[in-house]
Every structure is written in C-alpha cells, then in structure tokens.
Amino acid sequence: MKGRVRSLWMKIHTYLACFFIPFLILYVITGLLYFLGIEGKSAEEVEVIIPIEASWPDDEKAAKDIVEPYVIKHKRLPFPPDYYIDKGHEWHSWYGYKQEILLLKTEDTNTVRLLLIQHDFLQQLMLIHKGHAGIFLLILGIMLGLSLLTTMISGVVLALTIPTLKKTSGLMILLGCVSLVFAYFIGY
Incomplete structure (x- = not known):
C-alpha cells in the first residue's frame, strides 16, 4: 500500500x-x-385518579386531552416524544428518556389512573443507550x-x-x- x-x-x-x-x-x-x-429507577412518581365522563380513549388525541391539564399542573410538559398504546387498549404511554406519562384503565369505568414518572440520571443514561433520547x-x-x-x-x-x-x-x-x-x- x-x-x-x-x-x-x-x-x-x-x-x-x-x-x-x-x-x-x-x-x-x-x-x-x-x-x-442495573437500570436505574424512578426519581419521582406522581399518581392521579382522574374522573372521566366519556368512555376510555381509543386514540392518542383523546388520551392527551384527558391528561394534558394534569401534565400542565404538575409541570411535566412537553410530552415525551414516543407514544405507545396497548393492543388491548388497557393503557396509553408517552415515553422519553427523561420521563414517562402513563394513562391506565381502572376497574371503575368512570375513572382513569395517571402516572407521571421522572427517570433518575442512571435510567436516563440507559434510555439513551436504548434509543429513547x-x-x-x-x-x-x-x-x-x-x-x-x-x-x-x-x-x-x-x-x-x-x-x-x-x-x-x-x-x-x-x-x-x-x-x-x-x-x-x-x-x-
């Protein structure tokens, strides 16, 4: 050469x-x-039971309309970039390396459960590794x-x-x- x-x-x-x-x-x-x-954990988790008048939301927009006031109230904007919905429609999830927002069905059809999860630094690093950043x-x-x-x-x-x-x-x-x-x- x-x-x-x-x-x-x-x-x-x-x-x-x-x-x-x-x-x-x-x-x-x-x-x-x-x-x-060793994957890290949640740094902070907020749980809110939300009363709903309509039925369980079937799409992202309807789910976002339910949770957005609570996300704003708890200063968790913007929504994480990745959106997922359970095939059985049991939950909606917005997922990113800094936080996760979960909307879950409850046994009571008039309420839904909202989880606002902040990831700790180690979990954020793991999620960068997995392509969620x-x-x-x-x-x-x-x-x-x-x-x-x-x-x-x-x-x-x-x-x-x-x-x-x-x-x-x-x-x-x-x-x-x-x-x-x-x-x-x-x-x-």
Missing part, C-alpha cells in the same frame, strides 16, 4: 476514533450496567456503529498491509471467525 493511501486510512481511523470515543464510553458503560441488571442521539448512535465498523476495517486494512503484522493479523481474523461460529453453535 502506498504511503499516501496508508496515511489516509490512518487519518480516517484516528479522527473517527477521537470524535466517537465519548459516545463509545457511554454506550459501553450503559451496556455493561444493563447487562448486570431523541433523534439527535439516535443519529449519533447510528453514526457510532458505522464509525466502529469503519475504524475496524481501517485497522484491518492497515494491519494486513504492514509486512511484520500481516501473518499475525490474518491468524487473528481467522481466530475471530472461528470464535464467532463456535459461540453461535454453543448458544441457545
């Missing part, structure tokens, strides 16, 4: 690694904590994955073009492939 091409690969490798190292550290730490069962962090997470792929490929290209590293690097690639196949077949 010519010196200019090798230099280009080294620059790509270096600059991507330097830019993405903070995100990588965040993802590694939160992934490890999640793997160990808005479009900007989601895009950065995708870019991190692509950067890791590019950084690994550039490292392999460099290793395979340096004569003193070529043989050992080839053996390490083979060992990595064998390990992956082995792990797949002994898994459940």
